[in-house]
Amino acid sequence: MLHAGIAVLVLTYGTIVGVISMRRKRGRDALWLVLLCCLTSLYELPHIGANMLTVEKAHKLVYGPIARTVMSKLGIGD
Amino acid sequence: MPAKQGQITFTSFGCLLFSYLSGFSTLFLIEAKFLNQDVWMAYSIGMALSFGILWLLHRTQIRLPNLTMLEVFDHALGKLFSRVVLCFYLVYLLEIQGDASQALTSFYRSVVLPNTPTNSILLMLALTTTYAVSVGFHAIVRSVLLALPFFLLGIAFILLMISQDVHTNPFLPPFRHSAALIGYGGLLSFFLPFGKSIVFCFLFDRIGSGRKKMASIFAALFLAGLYLCAATYLTFGSLGMRLTSHSLFPFFSAIQLVKLGEYLERIEIMIIGIWTLFTVFEIIVLQYIFVQLFTHVFRIQRPKWFVLPIGLLFFAISERSFREVYDQDYYNSHIAPFSTLIPTVVIPLLLFVVGSIRLKRLSGA
Incomplete structure (x- = not known):
């Protein structure tokens, strides 16, 4: 419920403020706001959000092998 | 010297940096678990490296003293490349805030609020930090100045009480670890807590230029290091090396040993309140800087409207990250020291x- 509530809240906010921004000739603000709100609500969706890439997951993929190599070279075990 | 319009004093800046560094630094004591009695060397390396990097950023900024650090990035690296580079900082801020939020939540769930769902604590945290960011930078600084004496008093009291259990110097005998391990410990302490101070370069325009700026940064780094060193020393002294290495929150375990009289038990709960307040300040500062960077990178005209969605994005990202506390421990000790090196x-x-090549030409022209 909490997730769905936040997803709805953020999408509603994005839509209302996005429309106001458009009416005030701030198209770029509206665009980024809507994108930001869509991204946030995607993270809040139950099944999609849990499988979405986060900074932690991305860094584990990219830096994990580097960290393991460096640590084995330094002789520091897990 | 009074601060100019819209700027804060050097002392306020130093206090803000100290509170930012000290909030979450004593929570896990990762480098202490790696290096035991030689941990002070890691702290010294982390402090020196952070001060050196901030000094380099300060030298770069004073070439164009009337511009903000973000504009200096644009002038030095070119507009397009600087935006790409600043995106690394956005990712870094998301990483650090997720880490700090989850650390605070797991700490609260283990110690004070075991039946409260993680999501609820994270949401409360996100709403608090969002409100704090929306009231502005000066309000954040003023609240830090208000909370700092309580923090110092509470921590000084608790350190004094723990010191009664320490009878030998736990930092002796020194030099028991290889140079490689000490170097890695230095990297760990650079990631957490000292290296986090690098993002304060984006607040350089909020204080005047000159030597006092670096003096306030040095004082804040030094005092944060001193506090961390004292906390580690007393934790080792009261718990011993072995228990410290196996404890998830070693400093808290040391605090729990403090008993004041027969009726005033659980005094640590009061101290935790003040202690964790500084972690909240850390997330507030991170969110504030994130809004500044986001506004600059995407050329937003009205940043106020982005504060709430950014707060909710912080909530969503931190909720989806570090689901297990041991995941976070592994990430902090193995991945983050490398992943944070780019920013x-x-x-x-x-x-x-x-x-130094491009701005010399610009400032000379």
Whole structure:
């Protein structure tokens, strides 16, 4: 419920403020706001959000092998 | 010297940096678990490296003293490349805030609120930090100045009480670890807590330029290091090396040993309240800087409207990250020391080198 509530809240906010921004000739603000709100609500969706890439997951993929190599070279075990 | 319009004093800046560094630094004591009695060397390396990088950023900024650090990035690296580079900082801020939020939540769930769902604590945290960011930078600084005496008093009291259990110097005998391990410990302490101070370069325009700026940064780093060293010393002294290495929150375990009289037990709960307040300040500062960077990178005209969605994005990202506390421990000790090197070392060095070539021409013209 909490997730769905936040997803709805953020999408509603994005839509209302996005429309106001458009009416005030701030198209770029509206665009980024809507994108930001869509991204946030995607993270809040139950099944999609849990499988979405986060900074932690991305860094584990990219830096994990580097960290393991460096640590084995330094002789520091897990 | 009074601060100019819209700026804060050097003392306020130093206090803000100290509170930012001290909030979450004593929570896990990762480098202490790696290095035991030689941990002070790691702290010294972390402090020296952070001060060196901030000094380089300061040298770059004073070439164009009337511009903000973000504009200095644009001038030095070119508008397009600087935006790409600043995106690394956005990712870094998301990483650090997720880490700090989850650390605080797991700590609260283990110690004070075991039946409260993680989501609820994270949401409360996100709403608090969002409100704090929306009231502005000066309000954040003033609240830090208000909370700092309580923090110092509470921590000084608790350190004094723990010191009664310490009978031998736990930092002896020194030099028991290899240079490689000490170097890695230095990297760990650079990631957490000292290297986090690099993002304060984006607040350089909020204080005047000159030597006092670096003096306030040095004082804040030194005092944060001193506090961390004292906390580690007393934790080792009261718990011993073995228990410290196996404890998830070693400093808290040491605090729990403090008993004041027969009826005033659980005094640590009061101290925790003040202690964790500084972690909240850390997330507030991170969110504030994130809004500044986001506004600059995407050329937003009205940043106020982005504060709430950014707060909710912080909530969503931190909720989806570090689901298990041991995941977080592994991430902090193995992945983050490497993943944070680009924004904290590589980019400042690049900015300094490119800036010293390009900005010299610009300031001379």
